[in-house]
Amino acid sequence: MQAISSRTLVDIAAKKLASGEVSAVLGWKKGLFNYDVTPAVFTDEKDLAENFVYTDFCAANLSKYLVNETKKPEYRADNRKILVFLKPCDTYSFNQLLTEHRIHRNRVYVVAVPCNGMIDLTGAPYEKCVNCKSKKAVVYDELVGENGEVIDSNRFDEVERIEAMSAEERFAFWQNELSRCIRCNACRNVCPACTCEKCVFDNPASGLENKAISDSFEEKMFHIIRAFHVAGRCTDCGECSRVCPQHIPLHLLNRKLIKDMNEAYGEYQAGAVEGSRAPLVNYSENDIEPAEAVGKGGNNA
Amino acid sequence: MPRIGVFVCWCGSNIAGTVDVSTVSEAVKNEQGVVFSTNYQYMCSQSGQDIIKNAIRKHNLTGIVVCSCSPRMHEATFRKTAAAAGLNPYMVEIANIREQCSWVHKDMLTGTQKAIVLTKAAIAKVNLNSPLTPGESPVTKRALVIGGGIAGIQTALDIADAGFPVDIVETKPTIGGKMAQLDKTFPTLDCAACILTPKMVDAAQNDKIRIYSYSEVEEVNGFVGNFDVKIRRKARYVKEELCTGCGLCTEKCPQKKVPNEFNMGMDNRRAIYIPFAQAVPKVATIDADYCTMLKTGKCGVCSKVCTAGAIDYKQKDEIITERYGAIVAATGFNPISMDKFDEYAYSQSKDVITSLEFERLTNAAGPTAGKLLRPSDGKHPHTVVFVQCVGSRCAAAEKGKEYCSKICCMYTAKHAMLIRDKYPDVEVYVFYIDVRTPGKNFDEFYRRAVEEYGVHYIKGMVGKVSPEGDVLKVQASDLIANKQLHIDADLVVLAAAIEPDKSARSLATMLTASMDTNDFFTEAHPKLRPVESPTAGVFLSGACQGPKDIPETVSQAGAAASKVIGLLAKDKLIGNPCIAHSDEMMCNGCSSCERVCPYGAITYVNKEFRMPDRTTLVRRVASVNEAVCQGCGACTVACPSGAMDLRGFTAQQIMSEVDAICK
CATH class of the missing domain: 3.40.50 (Rossmann fold)
Known part of the structure; x- marks a missing residue:
């Protein structure tokens, strides 16, 4: 159960809409069934009052929608804002998008909402909530309720388990997981780090698309290329695994890279601080030599 | 097709x-x-x-x-x-x-x-591949020489001689470097000051040369032909243009207990000082770490005695920006610290000294006015032991250096000879691994030390020096006689290995010049381009490139100068067309490329784009300064969308090469 009711949030949003301070509200809309919740933009108070919900099924991270939403002429024209509800983990994604200049901060009114963890339609909590890394909203204009703390989670345990495998075992593990991929692109489309104007997989000139379908290794290439593309920018929001219809633990690829970077360059959480320089796009004289980094990676053979 | x-x-x-x-x-x-x-x-x-x-x-x-x-x-x-x-x-x-x-x-x-x-x-x-056309860029006809030792001075003099303006940046209050501290020079035994100081004066008087002493390079931007350099002129609390160098302040300053670095700390100087009599520029400098006025606000003696009104306690560091066509690194060397060589009792006895300290001890302008006296009690020594290769050719990397410091064999022969010449009563022992004397008249010089001056050269290393009373018990092995030696010495001189100046590493980062594992600058080619760094427009002079004696340093300085002159003589440079460019339609404006660019070649502009729905959209997109880009390709790797690409080395070209190999 969420500590904050839908009612509370509707009141906040309705007031802002009525005052004209914001011209739209980005939130969650109820569906036919209680688990059937989708992200939606509300522009009138009636719609908001009738359809907005904040329940245990509001796992969707809304920050990515702002990239396209804030580009729309209606916001640009009158310099009005869009109000968005962000859960603590979503605020990291939002900050990361600000760092990459993907969202105009002054066009967004952020309302940070506490979260008690979200569940799927079977009632089971999502992996990203079981291993929640932070209850602390890192950016907001308005905070509902109390802000929480960063959690010392066990999110790297599973990565360590896979690291401990032999190369053959590990290959078999990923072969088994990734062979289920149906290339629906849901992981890419939901990922807040995947906001490129043109994705390399949609660009014939990149030469990657034909790589990703050339042989049986297709799905692995797609996911490995994607993991590298978001390396250093992935906030570990866990959306990729949440939306995967084939239940592939895609977050483990990203987490492995996060873990390696933490070990090689010191702890870094993407999105924790706006404008922070991720270790991969930063240089300091104390950086370890690449050969050393490979050594530190351990059983990577 | x-x-x-x-x-x-x-x-x-x-x-x-x-x-x-x-x-x-x-x-x-x-x-x-x-x-x-x-x-x-x-x-x-x-x-x-x-x-x-x-x-x-x-x-x-x-x-x-x-x-x-x-x-x-x-x-x-x-x-x-x-x-x-x-x-x-x-x-x-x-x-x-x-x-x-x-x-x-x-x-x-x-x-x-x-x-x-x-x-x-x-x-x-x-x-x-597609045909490419290189661009052109202008050349700023001014050179920067970083370091004002003999290497830097010679390079600057030669560049100025060709008619190009040149600036010397020296971190110390005076130019002159290590050579100014030396007594005699091998193999001719002429006095270092006598041949160096006229060059220092030449540099000061040359209207093409500007000397920024007590200054440091703070930041370097740009590229060959157009380096923008920020130089920090450290506050010396003395107005350089007013000070006449009369030295009255340095006599009246009440703070007398400042270790004199020019004499290797073997005597004291005042808080306001001129490093040595022939300093260039001959201007006093206040040592802010010791000056009572600067520390407590009470004193002001120097200001009272200065008739020129040159003292300015409120002086601040000043940053100046200048554009240069070429940069010469001439940051020189230092002897390594003797901390890790306690077997020689350097920290336990004042009578165990380094060779550079010995230079001051035997120099007429040194702390003993050139008389060979023991630092501990001022007595005349009767037995002197020289230990060679202290930290040089040292297998233990954490202790010393793997390389040969090259100059020690010769200066040790010189020191030994000078002692025997002035004081025939003194017994001189030199312990060595090998005696290496390649160079014109070098071996003859060493033979003279052995044969004419009767210096005892013993092949073998000193194992331990232990101070007992007022003697230094030296335990050593004679490898040729195959026996242990015990010598009671009055003075032990350690030929400390030399290492690049500590400032070289940060300078190399600023210049994007490469270094070897010992922090010596690397040449563009070890044999064929020995005075050029792999970074275009950056040249190397003197011991910052590797251990060198004075004749070698001077010839390399001249070689570096001729390379600089060759560059500055050009009116424009043909660029490299293999540079990065950004596809604006794909650029996300995420700043990844800007952050990894080592040359600062990427900026962002807000550009209007026509959208399919006939609206316009302002997007932040990367823009590459083609004159600054060196084509390293770091941006193309960092770019998540593949908008950034390198002409002549496009991702597609490289991918096709990989495909051809893996097929």
Whole structure:
């Protein structure tokens, strides 16, 4: 159960809409069934009052929608804002998008909402909530309720388990997981780090698309290329695994890279601080030599 | 359709010895785009180049692949050849089948197979090449020399002599460097000051040379021909333009207990000081760490006695920005710290000294006015032991240096000779691993020390020095006599290894110049380009490139100057067209490329884009400064969308090479 009711949030949003301070509200809309919740933009108070919900099924991270939403002429024209509800983990994604200049901060009114963890339609909590890394909203204009703390989670345990495998075992593990991929692109489309104007997989000139379908290794290439593309920018929001219809633990690829970077360059959480320089796009004289980094990676053979 | 010619070089037997060249030229005949393929003994020779030129004309070639040595060797040659035949020089690709193939393989079969694969990769690439035209950039006709020792002074004098303005930045209050501290110089035994100080004065009086003493390079931007350099002029609390160098302040300053670094801390100076009598510029400097006025606000003696009114306690560091066409690193060396060599009792006894300290001890302007006296009690020593290779040629990397410091054998012979010359009653022992004296008149000099002056040269190392009473018990081994020696010495002199100045590393980062593991600057080529750094427009002078004596330093300084003059004499530079460019339609404006660019070549602009729905959208997009970009390609790797690409090395070209190899 969420500590904050839908009612509370509707009141906040309705007031802002009525005052004209914001011209739209980005939130969650109820569906036919209680688990059937989708992200939606509300522009009138009636719609908001009738359809907005904040329940245990509001796992969707809304920050990515702002990239396209804030580009729309209606916001640009009158310099009005869009109000968005962000859960603590979503605020990291939002900050990361600000760092990459993907969202105009002054066009967004952020309302940070506490979260008690979200569940799927079977009632089971999502992996990203079981291993929640932070209850602390890192950016907001308005905070509902109390802000929480960063959690010392066990999110790297599973990565360590896979690291401990032999190369053959590990290959078999990923072969088994990734062979289920149906290339629906849901992981890419939901990922807040995947906001490129043109994705390399949609660009014939990149030469990657034909790589990703050339042989049986297709799905692995797609996911490995994607993991590298978001390396250093992935906030570990866990959306990729949440939306995967084939239940592939895609977050483990990203987490492995996060873990390696933490070990090689010191702890870094993407999105924790706006404008922070991720270790991969930063240089300091104390950086370890690449050969050393490979050594530190351990059983990577 | 591309029409590609392939030219396989034998390189005599260099390639043909391990690679079946005719099989290679035959095997690639049917590769995509290939219309001509041949092999020849020496492609780089005039007749080899003629084969290429004729083939380009005859077969109307649009691109060529030369299978030969490393592109570092002959890419420029073959580009010129292609250009002479009317082909754009960037339509040339080199398949390196020598260094990366024939030289590393022994077996003909595998060597040939690999050569074929490398050639196929180059063909795949040249299929995607497009003609490129280099841009031009102007040259700022002013040079910067970083470091004002003998290397920097000589380089500056030679550049100025050719008529180009040059600035020297020296971190100390005076130029002169290590040579100013030396007594006599080998192998002629003329006095260092007598030959150095006229050069220092020349530099000061030359109207083409500006000396920024007590200054440091803070930031370097730009590129060859146009370096923008920020120089921090540290506050010396004395107005340089007013100070006459009379020295009255340095006599009246009540703070007398400041270790005098010029005399290696063996005597004291005042808080306001002129490092030595012939300093250039001859201007006093206040040491802020010791000045009572600066620390407590009470004193002001120097200001009261200064008739020129030059003292300014409120002076602040000043940053000046200047543009230079070329930069010379001449940051020099220091003896290593003796902390890790406690077996020689350096920290326990004042009578164990380094060779540089000995230079001051024997110098007429030094703390003892040139008399050889023990630092501990001022007594005349009767037995002096020199220990060579202290930290040089040292296998234990955490303790010393693996390399030979090169100058120690000669200066130790000099020291030994000077003692025996002035004080024939003193017994002098030199312990050595090897005596290395290559150089004009060097070996004769060392022989004189042994034969005429009776210096005891003993092959072997000193194991331990233990101070007992007022003697130093020296335990050593004589390897030739195969026995242990016990010598009661009055003075022990350690020939400390030399290492690059600590400022070199941060400077190298600023200049994006490369260094070796010992922090010596690396040359563009160890034999053929010894005074150039691999970074265009950055040159190397003196011991910052490797241990050197004075004659070598001066010749290298002159060589660096001639390279600088060659650069500054040009009105414009032809750039490298293989540079990055951004596809604005794909750019996300995420700043990744800007953050990894080591040259600061990428900026962002807000640009209006016409959207499909007939609205306009302002997007933040990357823009590359083509004159600044060096084509390193870091941005293309960092760019998540692939908007950033490198001309001549596009992602597609590299991918096609990889595909050709992995097929």
